[in-house]
Amino acid sequence: MALTNQYIKEKLQEKFGDIVSNFEESYGLLSFEATATNNLKVLQFLYDEPSLQFQFLTDLCGVNFPDDAGREISVVYHLHNLTENIRLRFKIFVPVAAPDVFTACNLFSSANWMERETYDFYGVNFVGHPNLKRILNVDEMDYFPLRKEYPLEDQTRIDKDDEMFGRG
Amino acid sequence: MLAHQQHHITLPEGSIEKQTTTLNVGPTHPATHGVFQNIMELDGERIVSTEQTVGYIHRAFEKLAERRPLYQITPITDRLNYCSSPINNMGWHLTCEKFLGVQTPKRVDYLRVIIMELARISDHLICNSIVGVDTGAYTGFLYVMQYRELIYEIYEEVCGSRLTTNIGRIGGFERNFTNTAFEKLEKFLKEYPKVLKEFENLFARNRIFMERTIGGGAISAERALNYGFTGPNLRAAGVDYDVRVHQPYSSYQDFDFTIPVGKTGDNYDRFLVRNEEMWQSLSIIEQAYKKVQEFKGTDADVFHADVPEYYLPKKEDVYTKMESLIWHFKIVMGEVEMPKGEIYNAVEGGNGELGFYLVSDGGRTPFRLHFRRPCFIYYQAYPELITGGMLSDAIVTMSSLNLIAGELDA
Numbered sequence: 001m002a003l004t005n006q007y008i009k010e011k012l013q014e015k016f017g018d019i020v021s022n023f024e025e026s027y028g029l030l031s032f033e034a035t036a037t038n039n040l041k042v043l044q045f046l047y048d049e050p051s052l053q054f055q056f057l058t059d060l061c062g063v064n065f066p067d068d069a070g071r072e073i074s075v076v077y078h079l080h081n082l083t084e085n086i087r088l089r090f091k092i093f094v095p096v097a098a099p100d101v102f103t104a105c106n107l108f109s110s111a112n113w114m115e116r117e118t119y120d121f122y123g124v125n126f127v128g129h130p131n132l133k134r135i136l137n138v139d140e141m142d143y144f145p146l147r148k149e150y151p152l153e154d155q156t157r158i159d160k161d162d163e164m165f166g167r168g
Numbered sequence: 169m170l171a172h173q174q175h176h177i178t179l180p181e182g183s184i185e186k187q188t189t190t191l192n193v194g195p196t197h198p199a200t201h202g203v204f205q206n207i208m209e210l211d212g213e214r215i216v217s218t219e220q221t222v223g224y225i226h227r228a229f230e231k232l233a234e235r236r237p238l239y240q241i242t243p244i245t246d247r248l249n250y251c252s253s254p255i256n257n258m259g260w261h262l263t264c265e266k267f268l269g270v271q272t273p274k275r276v277d278y279l280r281v282i283i284m285e286l287a288r289i290s291d292h293l294i295c296n297s298i299v300g301v302d303t304g305a306y307t308g309f310l311y312v313m314q315y316r317e318l319i320y321e322i323y324e325e326v327c328g329s330r331l332t333t334n335i336g337r338i339g340g341f342e343r344n345f346t347n348t349a350f351e352k353l354e355k356f357l358k359e360y361p362k363v364l365k366e367f368e369n370l371f372a373r374n375r376i377f378m379e380r381t382i383g384g385g386a387i388s389a390e391r392a393l394n395y396g397f398t399g400p401n402l403r404a405a406g407v408d409y410d411v412r413v414h415q416p417y418s419s420y421q422d423f424d425f426t427i428p429v430g431k432t433g434d435n436y437d438r439f440l441v442r443n444e445e446m447w448q449s450l451s452i453i454e455q456a457y458k459k460v461q462e463f464k465g466t467d468a469d470v471f472h473a474d475v476p477e478y479y480l481p482k483k484e485d486v487y488t489k490m491e492s493l494i495w496h497f498k499i500v501m502g503e504v505e506m507p508k509g510e511i512y513n514a515v516e517g518g519n520g521e522l523g524f525y526l527v528s529d530g531g532r533t534p535f536r537l538h539f540r541r542p543c544f545i546y547y548q549a550y551p552e553l554i555t556g557g558m559l560s561d562a563i564v565t566m567s568s569l570n571l572i573a574g575e576l577d578a
Contacts, residue, residue, distance in 0.1 A: 027266060027511050056393055059512070059523055061538040078512055078525070078540075082393070082407070085414050089512065110396030113548045121230070136223035136577060145231060152235045 003051070003084040005030040011052060015045055031089040039075075039092045040102045046079060046090075047107060054079040054088065057104070060114035062122035064096075066148045072096035073122055077104075094124070096147075103129040121146035188216055191559070195224050199563045201298055202573035206550075206562075213558050218551045222544075226577045233537040237502025238264050239338060239478065241537065246332035248541060249575040252291035252518035253333045254283045254323065259515035262417050263524040264338045264478070267511045272473045275463050276340040277419035279471065281456045282353065283326065283335060284418070284515075285449040289360075290319045291518030292400070292442040292449075295570040299439055300371060302567045303380040308370050315363055318356050325349035339479040340472025350457075357454060364450070368443055378436060385553040385565030386434035395552075396545040399520030401569060404441045405433030411516040422459070423452050435561075435568040442570075477504050502532050519543050519570040541575045 005025055012020045012032065020042065023032045034042045046054040059078040066072055071093035080087045094101060103126040104111040115126045116135040123144035126132055134141065143150065194205040205221040229244050236244075245256040258280050265272060272280075293316055297309035320330040325348050327335040336342065371377045387397070392405040402409055410427045412420045428444035430437030463470070472479055480499055485492035498504060508530040514523040520542025527536040546569065553569075554562040 026509055027513075029512060031510075057396055058514075058521065059525060059538070059540040061525060063527055063536045076525070078523070082409055082414075087512070089510075108396070109391070109394045110545050110548065113544065117544075134223075136226040138223075145228070152231060 003081065003086050005086075005088075008052060008086075008088060011049065012042070012045075015049075016042065029087055029089055031091070033091040033093065036092045036094045036101060039077075039090075040104065040107070042090065043077070043079075043104055043107055046088075052081065053083065054081045056080040056082050057108040057110050057114075058087065060104070060111055060118065062118040062124055062146070064122060064147045066096075068093075070095045073099045073124060075101055075118060075124060096123075099124045100127050101125070102127050103132075105129055120144070123147070187211065195221070199302065200566060202571060203577075204566065204571065204573065208559070208562075210559060213560070215554050215557055215559060215562055217555060218562075220547065220550060222547070223577050225573055229539065229578045230537055233534055236533055237504065238506070238534075239499070240502065241534075242336075243332065243334050245539075246334055247574050248539060248578070249291070249518055249522070249543075249572045250331060251294050251572055252287035253331065254287040254335045255291075255515060255517050256522060257333060257335050258284055258418070259513070259517065259522050260524060261336055261338050262515060263511065263513040263526060265473075265475075266513050267509070267526060267528070268338070268475070268478070268507070270339055270473055270475050270478075272340060272418075273470045274419060275460060275467065275470045276472060278422075278456045278459045279341060279345060280336070280418045281420065281423070282453050282460070283323070285453045285456070286319045286322060286356075288449045288518055289446050290316045291570070292446050295519075295567070296371075296439055296442050297367070298567045299381070299435065299564060300377070302564045303377055305370065305374075305377065308367050312363060312367055315356070315360050318352065318360075322349055322352045322356065325352060337472065337479055339475035342472075342480075344469060344471040353453075353457060357450070357457070361450060364443075364446055372440065372443065380561075381435035381439060381564060381568070383432075384435045384557060384561040385438075385568060386432050387549060387553060388433060391549070391552070392433055392546075395549040397520070397549070398542050398546070399517065399570075400441045400445060401433075401438060401520065401546055403427060404430035404437040406431055411514050411521050415514065417513075417515060423455050425452050435564055438568045505530060505532055506534075514540065517542060519572065519575075520546065539578060541578060543569070543571050544576045544578070547571055547576060 008030055009023050019038050020032055020034045046052050058080045061076055063074040063076060073096055074091050074093050077090045101124055103115055113135060115129055118124050119126060119132055120134045120137050121144055189210045191208045191210050193208060194200045195203045203224040206218050208218045209216040233241050233244060242257050242260055245260045246253040248256050293312050297312050300308040323333050324330050325346055327333050387405055389405045389407050392402050406429050408427045408429050413427060425448045428441050430441050476495060481492035481495055486496045506528045508528055510527045512523060512525045514521045522542060523540030525538040526534050529535040553565050
């Protein structure tokens with residue numbers, strides 16, 4: 001039986017009820033969200049359930065929505081069932097004041113660095129991570145650069161003395 | 169005076185009692201072929217543990233992308249895996265096209281396939297010949313470089329540049345392929361099989377090479393999947409996952425090719441898988457070139473889709489027509505609003521699944537763009553691959569994983 005988005009959705013709703021919500025399908029990819037504290041339960045269920053078998057973590061990354069109070073930081077998982085060849089996207093949202101998320105390292109070895117990268121850029125605190133420290137940026141950095149509160153420099157600014165680089 | 173001072177050298181505490189040696193390999197080391205640092209603990213020549221440091225050439229691509237209109241992101245993708253830039257460029261264009269709902273003509277798809285497979289050959293060629301260099305055979309590397317040069321000349325004929333290509337546009341190519349480009353392609357198709365065969369003969373059954381690579385850096389299929397391996401490295405471990413087959417893009421479904429797989433996932437199998445993939449790529453290019461030749465008359469002039477909002481109008485129109493001038497300006501300044509939504513799209517890059525996760529809030533630039541960079545994900549497995557092995561094998565393992573610092577550090 002080919003696995004369909006509809007079946008996955010029903011299976012998840014049957015198991016988790018209100019914990020999972022916002023099911024949508026864009027460009028053929030099923031996308032849904034779950035409450036932050038249940039992320040591991042959902043991942044584990046998707047991994048173990050014989051008819052689902054989402055055992056390949058394709059991607060894990062953060063997104064920042066500064067205007068969405070209480071849900072500023074999102075962690076997005078892309079999972080892949082390689083035998084049925086179907087992907088899905090799974091999101092959780094946490095407040096920027098307490099961005100605590102359980103680590104998926106014990107389930108996927110690949111999550112280790114991807115979580116470190118997400119910590120590095122968004123400051124998501126992955127609870128239980130074996131080695132949560134910066135990975136691409138310098139250790140001394142004291143902010144999380146991909147958050148929207150740090151805009152790139154306005155290229156039209158004129159107050160800067162930057163003669164050597166052809167500006168100002 | 170000097171001799172007297174030497175008596176007062178203070179060694180770190182515990183360093184005399186310590187039974188292992190700490191060795192700092194990299195960040196810039198001739199054997200790492202890129203900026204990679206490993207702090208290794210060695211017991212004699214055996215590796216006890218290693219700690220990797222990455223990020224030396226981090227250039228904040230994801231942040232930069234949030235300030236750029238779609239077409240300006242293409243040059244950023246060049247600098248990910250710079251051994252096969254065209255695949256990255258086209259992966260990005262394909263993502264944009266899927267996001268915007270653009271249908272490309274078949275001829276464009278086939279031309280793209282030719283370029284992407286040439287890029288795959290040049291990527292694998294570098295990787296395999298470097299494995300040769302690291303095991304002591306420089307000849308193969310120098311010999312095949314001539315043909316990478318020929319591939320670069322084809323790129324040059326198509327887009328004007330060689331390494332960081334910025335090839336193509338959203339919707340197709342910036343210009344049609346010239347006759348010279350096709351002539352060079354024919355030359356490549358004619359001469360390269362002999363060279364590849366010779367290259368293969370030099371290594372595949374070479375006893376020294378086999379003994380250096382068999383069993384080194386091996387990983388099981390199960391661990392490879394858990395570590396998020398993709399591309400030739402995963403296939404060498406025995407899993408036949410290839411994005412070109414699983415989610416065909418750019419009309420890959422029209423071609424007949426096989427996915428080579430290995431068994432043991434060691435350095436030797438990775439070499440063989442890449443080698444066989446080059447043969448498959450050659451066959452795909454031949455098929456695609458045949459299909460391209462079937463387009464006659466005006467069909468043979470098609471090299472892009474009609475995407476007026478993203479594809480620059482013709483230069484002569486820009487000089488003579490108001491509407492074209494306006495669109496030229498709007499596109500260059502990035503004044504086109506994108507639809508809202510999010511998309512994940514992947515292509516089979518030189519070293520694995522290269523994915524683009526694009527979130528748009530309806531503005532002119534992406535709200536968030538994340539690159540799934542295959543070698544960032546599988547480089548995590550490196551300590552597991554080399555622990556317990558010899559230092560010299562660790563160097564070969566690093567080359568055979570096809571790590572590209574530009575892609576790793578984004």
